[in-house]
Amino acid sequence: MRYLGNKTRLLGFIRRVLRARGIWSGVAVDPFSGTASVARALKRWGFTVAAGDIMEYGYVLARAAVAVSDAPAVGALASHLRLRHPGLPAVLRHLNRLPPRPAFIHEHYSPAGHAGALAGRMYFTPDNAARIDAVRTALHDWRAARLVDDDAHDLLLAALIEAADRVANTTGVYAAFVKSWQPNALRPLTLRLPPSPAGPRGCAYRADALTLVRARPGCELLYLDPPYNNRQYAGYYHIPEVLALGWFDGPVPLRGKTGLIADAHKRSDWSSSRRCEAALEELVAAADCRHIVMSYNAEGLIPEPTIERVLRAAGRRASYRRYRRSYRRYRSDADSETRRYRGDLVDEYLYCVDRA
Ligand SMILES: C[S@@+](CC[C@H](N)C(=O)[O-])C[C@H]1O[C@@H](n2cnc3c(N)ncnc32)[C@H](O)[C@@H]1O
Known part of the structure; x- marks a missing residue:
């Protein structure tokens, strides 16, 4: 998925460290x-992973990656749908063939819905929006009728969130849509099952990082990859959040040109210049683990001397080390009055300390 801070390209570096x-x-x-x-990747490398995020879509993606069973049961659903093959791939094919069914996404995030047209929202073509609606509604109905368990539901929902992102008419974040259709937006929505690596089954949480760290003492590794600038994920990824939450429990008030949902409780201290240093101090003080490894960007809000001071104080001082890797930056916005990128290469660091 196109995502600010996505570490897919740094997995080799992380593994080597x-x-x-x-x-x-x-x-x-x-x-x-x-x-x-x-x-x-941690699961694939043999760790038992406890993964969490403040965002609901993060929880769904983490469930699909580390917490669901290898072969969730879809037998009841397959017979209900009269599928010839009773496995998840057949269910996915069924979802990919569902006819469009205009609902919330079509109404609010495509130019064909009344509200979307008023706001000029061009996040999805009308056809893809109505197909996203059809899939999301089917998943909701299947779970309500107990035709799928949570594992199958979350795997398919993760597949939908990723598929919708591939056809979203954005430059990678949902803070704005592009005013003309981009080639990716014109492709038909196609769900693919997220890769499900072999490895120990872990757990997923929708929680503030501090809550999760306090809830999981005694771990081998605490891997920290907090936001490093003041862009709030809640505002930059509100449409994946809508897809994860659904719109089935009552009205979902939207605001602004981009159709934001209520997100005050998901605004992160890590994206606040005033609060990020205290957030780091508090989290590291709460950590009960043998090793801390923290990804952070050279252009991040927390100054490097602060990171070094906090980590050295938390572990064996001599074990502290910073590892560096340069890579081609992910540009979600063009340079603007308020944002100037410093060149095409950016340094990504891993700050490490051992506690025992
Ligand atoms: C740099 S991204 C992580 C990227 C991730 N490692 C990947 O490869 O996709 C930071 C994440 O922290 C989440 N986040 C921000 N504040 C948080 C908090 N207080 N507690 C938990 N998660 C938070 C954001 O929603 C975002 O998904």
Whole structure:
């Protein structure tokens, strides 16, 4: 998924650093799991992963990556739908063939719905929006009728969130839509099952990082990948959040040109210049683990001397080390009056300390 801070391209770097520091297995806590790219890789590398995020879509993606069973039961659903093959791939094919069924996404996030047209919202073509609606509604109905269990439901919902992102008419974040259709937006919505790696089954949480860290003492690895700038994920990814939450429990008030949902409780201290340093101090003080590994960007809000001071104080001072990797930056916005990128390459750091 296109995502600010997605570490897919840094997995090799992360793995090399973990090996160099002798961190091989055990419980790994990833409380800022986002797309679950690192959580999924940690599972594949043999860790038992506890992954969490403040966002509901993060929870769904983490469930699909580390917490669901290998082969969730869909027998009841397959016979209800009269599918010839009773497995998840057949259910996915069924979802991919559902006829469009205009509902919330069509109404609010495509130019064909009344509200979307008023606001000029061009996040999805009308056809893709109505197909997203059809799939999301089917998943809701199947769960309500107990035709799918939570594992199958969350795997399919994760597939929908990722599929919708592939056809979203954005430059990678939902803070704005593009005013003309981009080639990816014109492709038909197609769900694919998220890769489900072999490895120990873990758990997923929708929680503030501090709550999760306090709830999982005694772990081998605490992997931290907090937001590093002042862009709030709640505002930048509100449409994946709508898809994860659904719109079936009553009216969902929307505001603004982009159709934001209520998000005051999901605004993060880590994206606040005034509060991020205290958030780091508090989280590290609460950590009960053998190793802390923190991803952070060279352009991040927390100054490097602060990170070094906090981590050294939390562990064996001499074990502290910073590892660096340069990579091509992910540009979600063009340069503007308020945002100037500094070149095409950006440094990504891993700050590590051992506590025992
Ligand atoms: C840099 S991204 C993580 C990216 C992730 N490692 C990946 O590869 O996709 C930071 C994540 O932290 C989440 N987040 C922000 N504040 C949080 C908080 N206080 N507690 C838990 N998660 C938070 C955001 O929703 C976002 O998904």
